[in-house]
Amino acid sequence: MKPKIGIFGLSGCWGEQIAILNCEDQLLDIIGAVDIVDFLGGSSVNDAESRLLVSFVEGSVANAREEAKIRQIRERSDLVVACGSCACFGGVSAMDAPFERPKVIETVYGSNGPIKSWDIGPHRPLSDFVKVDLAIPGCPMETTEFVRAVSALLNGDMPLMPTYPVCLECKMKENECLLVQRGLPCAGPVTMAGCDARCPSHNIACIGCRGPVEEANMASIEQIFGDKELPKEQIKLKLRVFAAPVLDRTEERG
Amino acid sequence: MKILKMAKHDLDFFASVLPAFGEVYAPVQRGKGFVFDKPSAWSEVRMDYTRTILPPKKLLLPPRETTFSFDPDQGFTDNLAEASKPVVLFGVHPYDIYGLNILDRVYAEAKFPDPYYIARRRATVVIGIDFVPDDKHCAGSMNADFVDHGFDIFLSDIGDDYLVLVGTSRGDDIVVKSGCLMQPATEADFAEYKKRSRIRRDSYKTKLELGDLPEILEMEYNSKVWDDFGARCLSCSSCSMVCPTCYCFDVTDETELGNRAGRRIRSWDSCLLRTHALVAGGENFREERSSRVKFRFYHKQRGFVAEYGRPSCVGCGRCVEVCPAEINIITVIETIRGERDGISSSAPASA
Amino acid sequence: MTRTISVDHLARVEGHGGITVVLEGNEVKKVDYNIFEGIRLFEGLVRGRAVEDVTQICSRICAICSHGHSITSLQALENALGITVTPQTRKLRDLAYQGANIESHSLHVFVLALPDLMGHPSAISLAAVAPDAVKLALRLKKLGNTVQEVLGGRAIHPVNYVIGGFGKVPTTDQLLSLKEQLKEGLEDCKRALDVLLTVPIPDFVNEPIRCAALAPEDEAFFFGNTIEILDGTTRKRIPVSDYRTFTNEHLVAHSHAKRSLFEGRSYMVGALARLTLNGDRIQGLARQVMEALKLKFPCANIVMNNIAQVVELVYSVEHALDLIQELFEAGYAAETPVPYEVKACAGAAATEVPRGTLFYSYEIDSKGLIAGADVITPTAQNFNNVEDQMRATVTQGLGAGASDDTIAQRLQIVARAYDPCISCSVHLVRV
C-alpha cells in the first residue's frame, strides 16, 4: 500500500502548495509513489480522518481554528513537515510592525469595523504549538528540496537540509560579494542556504527569506550593516522580515 | 627547464593554438571582479587581473561533484570520465599555482591518492603569468610569489616580450604547436627579468613575518584575541570557499524518487561552520565560533608547517577581500604578533 | 421554514473560504461568501520600510500572482518617484506577464476547474484516466513557470524585479531557449484545444455581467493607465490615479476580505471581462481557439471565464514569441536599473494580472520610507459579483427543482470559475 500523505495550508500565500504543484516534472511520479488523501487545495474529495505518514503543512498559525487544525494534523500524522518560512518561522505576516498589532489592524480595517468578532491572533510558527519533525524553509520552499525530502522520507531517511549560510552557495557560484564589494545589506551570512544563492546571483542582496542559520551572529551582522551607514532601525527591519518570532527567541537565549 | 621568449603581440596567436589542448579557461571580468571562465573572445581575457573570485581549485576540486552514481541492480559507476576532459587553464598567478601544488600534496601525493583530483590535474594544462601585487596580496611573505613547478608554461612580463618558462613536455608540445612564435631568450632578457623580479619583490605593500609564527600561535593558543575574532565572525564560510588551499568537503547521498538509486555527491565544506566537528549525539568539538576561527589559522600556519614544512597559505589575499568581518590572514597575524589592536569596527579593508 | 445550504470549506481554491446560503422556502434570504483566511495586514506592515524593500514583501500577498504583485508594486513606486523605465524593461515585464498568465491559467483551467467539468474530484484522479491531458497541462504550466523564472529569478515570489528595471536582465541565450520552448508550447496549445473540444461546458444562465479592465495603450494588453467599465452597452473610463472612485472598498461582517462596488453595483474583472472589453485585439491561433470554443460577447455564462482563460493562454504564448522577436530587433542588451533619488511623493498603478485588475498605490516620505500603501486585488473586487452570481445560481437551481446538494455543487463551480485567490484578498485598505 502506498503511504498516505496530507498537504495542508494555514495562513500563508499558498506558496508551498503552488510550489508542490510546480514540481511539474515529478508530480506524476509523486502521485505514483504516495497516496495524497487530504489536500483541500487540490481535491474536493478528502479524507480528513485517516492516519497519515507525512503531513506537509504550509502557513503560520494565526487563529484558534488554525491552532486546533495543526494539533489535529499532529495527532493523525507520524511526521509533520513545516513547509516554507511561514510554517517554519512565522514568516512575513509575523514581521515587525510599525506599531502595536491592534493599531495595525485598526489602520487596515478601520476602528469600528466588524473585526471585533474575528478570530485573529499573531502569526506563529508551527513549532510554537506542536512538534515539527522536519522544516523545509524558504519563501517559498524550493521545489528541489521538496522533491528531495519526499524521496528521502520514502526511503525512511530524515532528509538532510542545509545547515550552512547562503554565502557558501553564493561563493560556489562565484558571485561578486554584494555586502563587501558593493556595500549592500546582504543577509546571506546569517541566512540558511538551499536556494543556490538566488538573490545575489541576480545582483540582489539576500533578504533572508529562508530564515536564520542556527547560530546566526545577528549582533555582528548588525554592526557590519551599521558600518555601511544604514540607519539602525532599518537594519533591524531588514533582517527581521521572515523569521522575527524565531530571532526573538534566539535573542532571549542570549 | 627550457626558457624562451615570445613577443607580447603574438599572444593572440599563441592563444589560438590552445583549444587543441583542451577547453580554455582564462581570467575574464565579472562585475568588478574576475573569474576563470571560457572567454567568448580572446579580447575578453584580462592579463592585468588582480585575483579571481574563486581560485583554480574550482576546476580541480569542483564545488559540487558527483563522485559516483549507484543503482541497486547495477552497482557503482564512477564519474572519472567526466573528470578527465582536457582543460587549459590560462593566466594563473604564481601563488595560485602554488595553491595547486599544495593541493597536490594532500590530494595526489599523500596516502590514498584522490582519483578525481588526479584525473583533473592531469587533464589540465596550466599556463601561468606573473602579476603586480595589490595591497591585499601577501604572496611574497608566504614564499609563494614565484613557482618552480606545477605549471606547463609560465609567462613573465619583460617589457615587449614574455619570458616563457616551459615546465613540462606537454608545455613543450604547445610551444612546438605554436610554430616559430618562440625565440631563445637572451642575456639581456634575463637581465630584464631579474630587474623586474626585484621590483616585484619590493612592491608588496603587505609584509608579514612568518619566522616564528608557529611558536607564537602555540603561545597565543588561549589568547583572548580569538574571542574577539569569534564574536565578529559570521561563520559565513566565505573565507574557506575562496581559499586556494582550503579543501574540506562534505559527502551526501541523493536518491531518485521512490528508489535507492542515486548519486554520492561531495561538496565544499568549511571548518568555520558549526557542523564541521559536530558528531552524532550532539557533541561538537569546536562548538565556539572562536575555536573555529582559531582552528583555521592554526591549521594553515601551524599544522601544515608541522606536516609539510611550509604554511598552506599562499598569500592570495582572497580572505582579505571577502571577509565581511575583517578576519583575514593579515589582521590575524598582525594581531597575534601584537602588532595591531585587533580589528576595527569601521569600514572593512575593501571599501 | 428557514434552511441553509453551506459549503464549509471550498476545495481547489487558493486560500480558506466557504459559502452560506439561507433560504426561506424558495426565497433566497442570504448568500454569504465567507473568507476566514487569517488576516495578514500587509499594508500595515510595510509602513516605515524603505521603498526598495516593500515590493518583495508585497509579493508574498499571493503566490500565484506574485509576479503581478511585484511589478504592479514597482510601477506604483516608479510612478510616485517619477521614474520612466526603458522600452526594453517594459517589454521584459510584459514578457513576464505572459509567463504568469500561461502558468496561472493552465493551473486554474486544468488543475482546479477542469476536474469539475469532467466530473472528477481532482486532477490527481483525472490523471489516472486522462494522463495525457494532465501531462499536457503540466507542460504548459511549466512553460509559464520557465518564463517567470527566467525573468523574475524564481517562479514564485520573484527576486529579480527592482525599481527601474531588473537586478540582472536575462541573457540572450536564455531568451533564445525560451523562444524554442514557447514554440513547442504553441503545439501544446493546439493539443489542448483538441482536449477542450471534447469537454461539455455547462450552461449557467446568469445575469449580465458588468465588466472592467484596463484599456491598453499599446500592444501591451495587460498594462494601461485607464480603467474601462462596460455597463450594458456603455463604456465608462476612469484614470488609474482615481482608482478609489472606482473600487470603493468596504467591509462586510462575514468575511475578512474587503469588497468593491462601482456606482453601487458589483462588477467583474478577469479574463472574461478583459476579452469582453478588448477581445477584438485577439488574433492568430488565439482567435481560432476563441471561435472553436464558441466564446461570444457579451457572455452571461460565468463558466465561460475558463474558456476566456484558455484563449488568453494561447494569446500569451503567441505574444511572448512576438515580444522576444521585438526585443532582439530592438538590439537587446544588458541594462542596469534606472537610478533614482527618494523624495516625498505618491503614486498609483494598475495592471491586469491573470485574475483581473490589480491596484497599488503608495505614499512615500522624504526619507524614502513608506508612509501609506493600498493594494486592491482582483478577487476582492470580484467578491460582490460572485455573491450576485451565486444568488442567481440558487434562484435558477430552485426554479429548476434542483436538490440542495446539486445547488451546493453548482455554487462551488461558480466560485472556482472565478479563479478566486482568497489568501491575497485578506488585508487591504489604505493606512
Added chain:
Amino acid sequence: MESAAVHQRPPEHMDNPYQPHMARIVRIHRMVPDNYLFQLRFADDSVVQNWEHRPGQFVELSVIGTGEAPISISSPPTRKGILELCIRRAGRVTSALYRLPTNAMVGIRGPYGNGFPVEEMAGNDLLIIAGGLGMAPLRSLLWYALDNREKFGTVTLMYGARSPEEMLFREELLSLTDVDDLNCLLTVDRDPTGTWKHNVGLLPSLFQKATFDPNRTYAAVVGPPIVYKFVLAELLKLNFHKDRILMSLERRMKCGVGKCGHCSVGYKYTCIHGPVFTYWDAINLPEIV
C-alpha cells in the same frame, strides 16, 4: 619536489578509495537495544581473500542512498572471512542500517586508520580498558592478543558498562572470566537486576584488582570522554609512560582517507594519524580531549 603522483600515475589503474565494496549482512546479533553486532561478508570472494586489518582500524560503512559512517572493526584480524561491526544506533546512517534485514547489502571500504601498534606492543604486558561502546574497537585487540597469546606477557581487560543489560559482548566476556591466561575484570555502574556476580562500581575501581609494571605494559583505553578523564589519572598515578598509553578517538569523518578535513584534531587527521593516539600526542594536540 616534482609532483610524482600527478605526472606519473594514470588514474585508470588506480583504486578508487571512495567506492565501497558490497558486503552482505549475514547475521544481526541484537546484543543490547540500540547496540547490535553486524556480521558481514564481502560479496566478492577476492575481497574476502585479500582483506587484512589491524586491531583498532575502522571501515567506512555505507547504507547506499543514505550515506556513510566510520565504524571500528570489532573482529580480530586473526578470524578471516567475516567482518564484525558493533554499531550503536545514533543517527541517519546507523538508523537506516538498523532497518535492514539479514542478507541485505551494505557498502564497506577500508580498513582505515593506524590501528594499535601491535608489533611494538608485542613482548609486553597488555592492559585493555574499555568504557561503554569503547569495547567495539578493543574487542578486536583483545582477540588478537588471545589468538597470539605467546606474543604478550600478562593480558588484563577492564571493562565497565552502566548496567549488566548494557554490557556489550556480555556472554562472550563472561565466558572469558574463567580462562587462565586472561585477567578479565568486568564492572557495572549499578545492577538493578541483583544478579550480577562481578564488580559493581565505576571503571577506575577495577584498578584495585590488578597490579602493573609500567615499564613493560601498554595500556589501550577507549571510552567516552569521562572515562579518559578518570582512567588517565589512574594510569599516570601508576607511572605509565605517556607514549605507552594508547587511546582511540572519534571525530566527525566524511572520507576516512585524509581528505575531507572533518576529523582533524589540532593538525593531525584522526583517520590517517589516528584514530589511535598516544597520551603524549594528546597533550600536544590541544583539541584532543
